[in-house]
Amino acid sequence: MRKFKLIFTYFVSVALLFFLPVSCSAFDSNIDDYDQEYDFGSFISTLSDDTLAILDEIGIDELSLDDIFSVDPSKVFDALLGMVVKAVKEPVRFMSVVMGIVIIVTLMGSFLDSPKTLNMVGGATLSLCTAVPVAGVVTSSFSVLETLNAFTTAFSGVFCAVVSSSGRINMGVSYATLTVFSDTLFSAVLSGVSQPVVNLTCSLGFLSCFDMGGFTEKISQIVRKLYVFVLSFIGTVFSGIVTLKGVLSDGEDTLGARSIRFVVGRSLPVVGGTVSETYSTLVSSLSLIKNTVGVFGIITVAVTVLPTLLQLLGWIFALEACATVSDILGAEGSVNMLRVLKDTFILLVATITIVATVFIVSVGVVITVKGGGV
Amino acid sequence: MTVIKICILALAGVLFIVIVKGHTPAYGTVLQMCIIIVVFVGTIPDVKQLLQAMEVIQLTEYFSNSGLKVMLKVFSVLAVGSVCSDICRDNGEGAIAGAVELSAKLAAIACALPVFTAVISLATAFLKG
Numbered sequence: 001m002r003k004f005k006l007i008f009t010y011f012v013s014v015a016l017l018f019f020l021p022v023s024c025s026a027f028d029s030n031i032d033d034y035d036q037e038y039d040f041g042s043f044i045s046t047l048s049d050d051t052l053a054i055l056d057e058i059g060i061d062e063l064s065l066d067d068i069f070s071v072d073p074s075k076v077f078d079a080l081l082g083m084v085v086k087a088v089k090e091p092v093r094f095m096s097v098v099m100g101i102v103i104i105v106t107l108m109g110s111f112l113d114s115p116k117t118l119n120m121v122g123g124a125t126l127s128l129c130t131a132v133p134v135a136g137v138v139t140s141s142f143s144v145l146e147t148l149n150a151f152t153t154a155f156s157g158v159f160c161a162v163v164s165s166s167g168r169i170n171m172g173v174s175y176a177t178l179t180v181f182s183d184t185l186f187s188a189v190l191s192g193v194s195q196p197v198v199n200l201t202c203s204l205g206f207l208s209c210f211d212m213g214g215f216t217e218k219i220s221q222i223v224r225k226l227y228v229f230v231l232s233f234i235g236t237v238f239s240g241i242v243t244l245k246g247v248l249s250d251g252e253d254t255l256g257a258r259s260i261r262f263v264v265g266r267s268l269p270v271v272g273g274t275v276s277e278t279y280s281t282l283v284s285s286l287s288l289i290k291n292t293v294g295v296f297g298i299i300t301v302a303v304t305v306l307p308t309l310l311q312l313l314g315w316i317f318a319l320e321a322c323a324t325v326s327d328i329l330g331a332e333g334s335v336n337m338l339r340v341l342k343d344t345f346i347l348l349v350a351t352i353t354i355v356a357t358v359f360i361v362s363v364g365v366v367i368t369v370k371g372g373g374v
Numbered sequence: 375m376t377v378i379k380i381c382i383l384a385l386a387g388v389l390f391i392v393i394v395k396g397h398t399p400a401y402g403t404v405l406q407m408c409i410i411i412v413v414f415v416g417t418i419p420d421v422k423q424l425l426q427a428m429e430v431i432q433l434t435e436y437f438s439n440s441g442l443k444v445m446l447k448v449f450s451v452l453a454v455g456s457v458c459s460d461i462c463r464d465n466g467e468g469a470i471a472g473a474v475e476l477s478a479k480l481a482a483i484a485c486a487l488p489v490f491t492a493v494i495s496l497a498t499a500f501l502k503g
Contacts, residue, residue, distance in 0.1 A: 117448065120486075124493045131496050199501060206500065210490075
């Protein structure tokens with residue numbers, strides 16, 4: 001029941017996004033002059049082929065103002081629809097295969113007095129079937145994290161260019177520098193740490209088809225707890241830094257903002273609290289981004305993160321549904337494996353969300369430096 | 375219809391065994407084994423049909439019917455072992471029944487060994503990244 005509530009809350013939060021007030025600001029053309037000091041076009045080289053393909057699909061071929069403002073909404077809608085269909089298609093196929101195998105194993109097991117050995121073989125077969133799609137999802141998630149990390153690191157370079165162009169050399173030791181470089185560090189740490197953790201929990205998940213008295217599940221739980229601790233620690237430090245001086249937010253806390261913060265805090269796994277805490281900073285960052293680089297950065301983050309997040313959500317739903325069916329039918333080996341993999345995907349969602357949040361706040365800070373907000 | 379034939383055969387066999395066991399218990403066991411073999415032979419057409427259906431099943435690229443074949447093999451080994459151990463237990467040979475069950479489980483694991491090896495190499499490959 002709790003899971004259904006969470007899913008419901010998540011969809012309500014997504015629906016609420018459409019009712020967010022949109023801040024409009026005049027386009028700051030001066031900031032685009034910085035491309036004389038820094039090669040902004042080098043951002044594009046950090047993007048993955050998939051991201052470039054989606055950008056191309058919606059009509060953004062290069063980092064130019066004309067391309068960004070001539071985007072056709074119908075193309076964006078088509079691209080979004082394509083992402084959703086692509087994200088749902090594979091998990092649904094996977095669900096049918098898993099349920100087929102689980103039903104066959106249960107049917108065969110019902111003829112035997114002790115179906116434990118057969119369940120183990122069924123679980124092992126299921127592990128082999130799951131490996132191919134899981135490897136694909138994990139690889140695409142890592143590639144998203146690497147892209148975001150490369151992009152955040154590239155933005156540190158932009159920050160240096162902005163600071164030197166604004167003639168404020170004393171900014172080098174200021175709060176904004178601390179924020180941008182801690183953001184860069186956090187995304188680098190998260191990208192580096194998440195890979196071995198996810199690989200380890202995945203391999204433990206595959207091994208949990210063997211009946212080892214819950215050994216693999218316990219080990220994967222410990223690894224997950226340690227990772228959640230690292231994620232929470234980074235989240236706490238990050239939200240501490242961005243709220244320390246409220247550099248981007250004006251401290252406004254309306255009813256709408258409160259509801260969104262509540263929904264985000266409740267629905268996002270692991271990092272819900274952090275994203276909720278930094279919500280006002282995030283919104284302020286988005287309203288400040290009014291130049292080509294900023295808008296391109298945000299569009300790129302959305303295009304990079306959204307397909308993988310949708311794919312992960314589809315897989316989480318599929319794995320949970322399969323685990324529930326296996327649980328009802330009594331296929332224990334499969335239940336453990338499916339639940340461990342689902343928890344791993346939740347960790348990936350949390351990591352990608354926090355890295356994306358870190359990036360958006362970084363962009364906001366870069367823009368504030370020029371705006372004299374610090 | 376096969377099921378009805380098998381049921382009639384089994385019931386007739388049981389009645390016959392009860393009568394024979396009263397005179398010579400050793401023949402009762404032999405008869406019991408013969409009836410079990412006949413019952414198994416009677417189910418062969420159905421099993422063949424099932425196997426043919428499974429040949430057609432090619433669920434997706436993730437799952438070939440070789441996985442199903444391994445599961446069927448394991449199931450067959452365990453089912454034969456279970457029937458054999460039941461016969462032993464009926465004749466008061468609990469130790470032999472236990473040994474048969476154990477050997478059936480070992481044989482089942484041996485059948486599934488390629489799948490288990492594949493899972494272990496998969497986990498190792500994931501660990502190596």
